[in-house]
Amino acid sequence: xxxxxxxxxxxxxxxxxxxxxxxxxxxxxxxxxxxxxxxxxxxxxxxxxxxxxxxxxxxxxxxxxxxxxxxxxxxxxxxxxxxxxxxxxxxxxxxxxxxxxxxxxxxxxxxxxxxxxxxxxxxxxxxxxxxxxxxxxxxxxxxxxxxxxxxxxxxxxxxxxxxxxxxxxxxxxxxxxxxxxxxxxxxxxxxxxxxxxxxxxxxxxxxxxxxxx
Amino acid sequence: xxxxxxxxxxxxxxxxxxxxxxxxxxxxxxxxxxxxxxxxxxxxxxxxxxxxxxxxxxxxxxxxxxxxxxxxxxxxxxxxxxxxxxxxxxxxxxxxxxxxxxxxxxxxxxxxxxxxxxxxxxxxxxxxxxxxxxxxxxxxxxxxxxxxxxxxxxxxxxxxxxxxxxxxxxxxxxxxxxxxxxxxxxxxxxxxxxxxxxxxxxxxxxxxxxxxxxxxxxxxxxxxxxxxxxxxxxxxxxxxxxxxxxxxxxx
Numbered sequence: 001x002x003x004x005x006x007x008x009x010x011x012x013x014x015x016x017x018x019x020x021x022x023x024x025x026x027x028x029x030x031x032x033x034x035x036x037x038x039x040x041x042x043x044x045x046x047x048x049x050x051x052x053x054x055x056x057x058x059x060x061x062x063x064x065x066x067x068x069x070x071x072x073x074x075x076x077x078x079x080x081x082x083x084x085x086x087x088x089x090x091x092x093x094x095x096x097x098x099x100x101x102x103x104x105x106x107x108x109x110x111x112x113x114x115x116x117x118x119x120x121x122x123x124x125x126x127x128x129x130x131x132x133x134x135x136x137x138x139x140x141x142x143x144x145x146x147x148x149x150x151x152x153x154x155x156x157x158x159x160x161x162x163x164x165x166x167x168x169x170x171x172x173x174x175x176x177x178x179x180x181x182x183x184x185x186x187x188x189x190x191x192x193x194x195x196x197x198x199x200x201x202x203x204x205x206x207x208x209x210x211x212x213x
Numbered sequence: 214x215x216x217x218x219x220x221x222x223x224x225x226x227x228x229x230x231x232x233x234x235x236x237x238x239x240x241x242x243x244x245x246x247x248x249x250x251x252x253x254x255x256x257x258x259x260x261x262x263x264x265x266x267x268x269x270x271x272x273x274x275x276x277x278x279x280x281x282x283x284x285x286x287x288x289x290x291x292x293x294x295x296x297x298x299x300x301x302x303x304x305x306x307x308x309x310x311x312x313x314x315x316x317x318x319x320x321x322x323x324x325x326x327x328x329x330x331x332x333x334x335x336x337x338x339x340x341x342x343x344x345x346x347x348x349x350x351x352x353x354x355x356x357x358x359x360x361x362x363x364x365x366x367x368x369x370x371x372x373x374x375x376x377x378x379x380x381x382x383x384x385x386x387x388x389x390x391x392x393x394x395x396x397x398x399x400x401x402x403x404x405x406x407x408x409x410x411x412x413x414x415x416x417x418x419x420x421x422x423x424x425x426x427x428x429x430x431x432x433x434x435x436x437x438x439x440x441x442x443x444x445x446x447x448x449x450x451x452x453x454x455x456x457x458x459x460x461x462x463x464x
Contacts, residue, residue, distance in 0.1 A: 034320050050443065052450045066215040076242055077217050077429050082443070094445075096403065096425050097396040107407060181277045 002062060003027045003155055003186045004048070009057035011043055018043045020057060023204035027154065030177070030198050035207030041190035042090075044205065045157045047071075048188070049088045052080045056194040061085065063154050087153035091142045091160055095132045097209045102145050109150035117146045120179075122172045137164040142173070148178055156180065158189045174198055218243050221379055221412050224264055226393055227273030228436075230448035233259050235436040241380065246406060247425035248444070250459055251433035257416040258304075258384050260433065263319040264414055266295040296326045300373030300411075302383040306365035308322070308356045309372065316368055325379040325404045362431070363394035367401065374405065381406075383415040387422060399425055418428040420459045424448060432456045438440060 002024040025031045025120035035041045036067030046052040048059050050070060059070040063085055073081060084089075095104055101123070105114030118128060121142040127135055141164045148156060160178070163171055165182055178198055181187055186196075194203060219238035228235050234256040241247050241264070249257045262268035263275060264281050268289035275283035283291060291404045300323075303309050310319050321329075329335050343350055346367040348427035357365050366386055373381055386402070387395040405427050406413055417423055423430050432440040432447070440447065442456075451457045 022376065032418075033257075033275070046449065049445075051445045063215060068215075069289075073442065075429055076240065079245065079443055080217050080242075081215050083428070096399050098393075099400060107404065110407070 002060075004188070005060040005062065006048070007058045007060070009044065009047055009131075010037055010058060011047055012053065013195050018207070019092060021205050021207075022057075025155075025186050025188055027186050028184045030058045030181050030189065030201040031204040032194065032201050033188065033190045033205040033207065034192075034194055034203055035190075036192065039207035041207060042159050043064050044207070045088070045090075045159050045188065045190050049059035049086060050082070051088075053136045057103065061155065069102075083152065085154050087151055087156040089148040089156065089158045089161060091141065091144075091163060093132060098131050100129045103146060104132055104143070105150055108147050109152075112150050112152075114146065114150060117150060120172075121146055122169060125197055134209050138166065138169065142167060142169075145151070145173075145176070146212055149176075149185075150151055152184065153184045155188070157189060160190060160192065162191070221278065221413075222264060223276040224260070224270075225274045225276060227260070227270035227275065229259050229261050229263065229268070229271050231254075233436055234263070234270070237271075237433070237436065237438050239264070239438065240429055241414055243379075243412055244405075244406075244410050245428045246415060246426050247426065248427035248430045249416045249433055249453065250418065250420055250423050250430055252418060252458070254432040255455075256436040257418075257433050259413060259436075261342075261382055261384055261416045265299055266291055266300050267378075269300070296323065297376065298379045300378040300381045301375070302366070302369045302373050302381065302386050302390050304385040306357060306369050308329050309369050312356060312358050315354050315356060316348070316360070318355060319368060320371045320375050323372060338375055341369075342375050345405070346371045347397075358377050361394075363390050363398060366390065366398055370398075370402070371406070374409065374411065375417065377409070378411060378418060381411050381413045385416055385418070387417070387419075395422075402426060420444075420448065420463050424463075432459065 004025040006021055006023050008020040008022055033041050033044055048052045054071050061070050102114060123142055145161060222241045224239050226236050226238055248262060251257050263270045269284045309415060317339045321335035322341055324335045330339050343353055348367055357368055371414055385397055427444050430442055430444050431438050432446050432455055439453040442454045447456055447458055451460045
């Protein structure tokens with residue numbers, strides 16, 4: 001059963017167009033959105049998350065008995081759906097200045113042992129209690145992923161999760177994501193190169209040329 | 214979990230004065246942080262005061278669950294409901310704090326207003342909230358006038374939360390604070406929100422604050438709500454010119 005059903009999603013900015021894009025993603029499945037810089041990968045994730053408004057199409061989220069087009073929700077409904085069901089790991093860490101990584105994790109999921117997740121992502125314990133704003137780019141990216149994963153959303157959107165990481169850390173991230181998928185999370189990952197993807201991943205969308213009209 | 218619960222408070226087409234506020238509506242849901250953003254004079258504080266039961270609107274209604282209309286209640290009932298279910302943090306601490314009373318007495322006052330008769334219990338609660346707001350227990354006996362601006366705001370927040378309200382109203386709570394004190398206050402607010410589950414209606418002119426703490430943002434312009442969005446969408450994809458101006462002002 002599809003957890004996310006995208007039907008003809010399209011975004012037009014003046015003369016530029018991303019899409020139309022259609023696909024299905026099931027629970028526990030990993031789907032890839034491939035494309036070069038400027039092809040509209042991040043835009044597509046933004047549309048599904050509701051960070052941007054789509055010009056056309058539908059993104060139907062189906063969880064339990066709940067089945068709604070995310071593009072047709074009121075803002076309060078979208079906020080509720082996001083809080084309950086959708087994680088979004090962008091390339092930016094939206095954190096209140098001065099908060100430590102562990103603070104942020106406890107804030108997101110007070111009842112889950114964040115330490116274990118930090119360890120699985122190879123975040124060194126000496127930085128856990130330092131302000132997240134002082135962490136390196138690759139550390140922030142893993143923190144961002146930890147924060148998104150700690151909430152255990154049924155659908156997790158990931159924008160270039162490998163981008164700020166050196167090669168040595170790629171296997172760490174790959175096994176972390178594989179575990180999430182095996183636990184039932186549906187992953188939708190925007191990537192530059194398919195080879196960064198996971199073994200079980202399926203390419204759902206190829207946005208090969210830069211978006212144009 | 215995906216279904217929306219009924220709102221805690223709904224403003225239905227409220228207007229005030231000839232130009233201040235015109236046909237503005239909003240709903241506040243349990244456990245959410247809703248930010249009202251807009252330029253000075255957009256009507257944010259007026260809308261907040263109407264929502265908080267402090268200012269009757271010229272037109273329109275403020276509704277509680279069950280269809281109770283706030284301003285159609287007898288004055289005494291309104292006052293007691295406000296004391297029990299709401300907390301208010303003003304831009305100027307002098308508006309809510311008694312500058313002649315000690316910090317402890319200030320925090321404990323809402324408990325006495327709600328019928329507490331046991332002085333020791335009230336003092337213990339004041340002490341707990343003092344600690345929760347990172348205030349030094351040694352200063353419980355000091356008057357608010359000798360506190361710093363950031364500490365006075367924290368004192369106001371303690372006073373506004375001590376009786377366990379459903380809704381906390383905040384009018385530009387970080388105004389006049391330096392960046393470090395602002396960050397500290399936002400950290401505390403978001404922690405307290407999460408721990409207590411209190412819904413917050415927060416007025417700010419600064420979209421950066423809304424981005425850090427809000428679940429949902431309403432943009433006000435010339436006394437009306439012109440845009441509603443989650444903060445990320447408002448910043449990435451603002452529609453109304455007033456929203457675009459606010460985004461431009463972030464940089």
